[in-house]
Amino acid sequence: MQHPDQQEAFIRLVNENRGILYKVCRMYGATAPDRQDLFQEIVIQLWRSYPSFRGEAKFSTWLYRIALNTAISDLRKQRRHITPVDPDLLPTQLQDIQYSTEKEEQLQQLYAAINRLTEVEKALTMLYLEEKSYQEMEEILGIAQNNLRVKMNRIKEKLRKITKEAAYGVGNA
Numbered sequence: 001m002q003h004p005d006q007q008e009a010f011i012r013l014v015n016e017n018r019g020i021l022y023k024v025c026r027m028y029g030a031t032a033p034d035r036q037d038l039f040q041e042i043v044i045q046l047w048r049s050y051p052s053f054r055g056e057a058k059f060s061t062w063l064y065r066i067a068l069n070t071a072i073s074d075l076r077k078q079r080r081h082i083t084p085v086d087p088d089l090l091p092t093q094l095q096d097i098q099y100s101t102e103k104e105e106q107l108q109q110l111y112a113a114i115n116r117l118t119e120v121e122k123a124l125t126m127l128y129l130e131e132k133s134y135q136e137m138e139e140i141l142g143i144a145q146n147n148l149r150v151k152m153n154r155i156k157e158k159l160r161k162i163t164k165e166a167a168y169g170v171g172n173a
Helices: 004-016 018-028 032-052 059-077 101-114 119-129 134-141 145-168
Strands: none
Touching: 004 018, 004 032, 004 059, 018 032, 018 059, 018 101, 018 119, 032 059, 059 119, 059 134, 101 119, 101 145, 119 134, 119 145, 134 145
């Protein structure tokens, strides 16, 4: 059981970084229920890991690392397996993610292209779109900056090709 002050700090920090959770869930959850399940699993993992957060990195960097590792691990399992947790042990003041229909429509084409990327390419793309530095990406993903730059150039070219194919109806047969 964590101290009430820790719980309040956790809730405040997670709520301040909700956008990160939204993006990770949107990037790795195929459907709204999948995104909700993933959100819950990420919050559980964050809550379990929070006592070990030492503040050596920014909270958002730490949150990204846990969220992405949780999402990628979940994908690799190819099934949903949520470990039962006593709900009374979880913070209750966290708001659930609300998905705007208008925003969903605006992001549909971008996510359609991104969804054709590999798990790691998706993570790198999301961090790039968040304007994270290559140093921050290295801390989050554990991939050397030089490799990240090469991968990012390849991803950009791959996305150009995917969007061009979509615009001209190529490869959708």
